[in-house]
Amino acid sequence: DAGITQSPRHKVTETGTPVTLRCHQTENHRYMYWYRQDPGHGLRLIHYSYGVKDTDKGEVSDGYSVSRSKTEDFLLTLESATSSQTSVYFCAISEWTNSYEQYFGPGTRLTVT
């Protein structure tokens, strides 16, 4: 597995609280992505980054923000968590030099009660 870690791996939080998920890579890849995975929906892109401080929205970005202050870290923040944000969140990285493959992290299971 590529050097990608996510923290925390599991989290239970209450509606209305802020939550930050962290993705950390040791591969020095330029591109980083946040996806959510829900039954019946596959993986959906939330936000992505194409460099330090360079981010853009994906297809399901409402209610989420991201930041990337260093190449190795990509943070996903839920400003005020809602039950609809209960999901499994995957971070991914890629580098286009030889392939377009995206390598996924182990995932974070978030439950909003």
Place this chain on the structure above:
Amino acid sequence: GENVEQHPSTLSVQEGDSAVIKCTYSDSASNYFPWYKQELGKRPQLIIDIRSNVGEKKDQRIAVTLNKTAKHFSLHITETQPEDSAVYFCAASRAGTASKLTFGTGTRLQVTL
């Protein structure tokens, strides 16, 4: 934006039989089509991919075919084995747009003895 449809949602085959999973995409500019395998509780992992300048690609028991005119691509697994049991996702993207992947909703493949 891109829309990817995947069929069937579940597929059960006997060990040794072949399995075929089909996907269609909507954006004629898409030119990169990966397939990911996800075992229960694990991260998605790339098993094969194809670019639009190629009609077919094979890797041992796995092959992918692409029909650009019809905008569909398929995954073929021959001589299935119990360890092929997993959820398979197709995806599509335009290379050159940070490789933003749009995923299908997944196919749960079960290989029975």
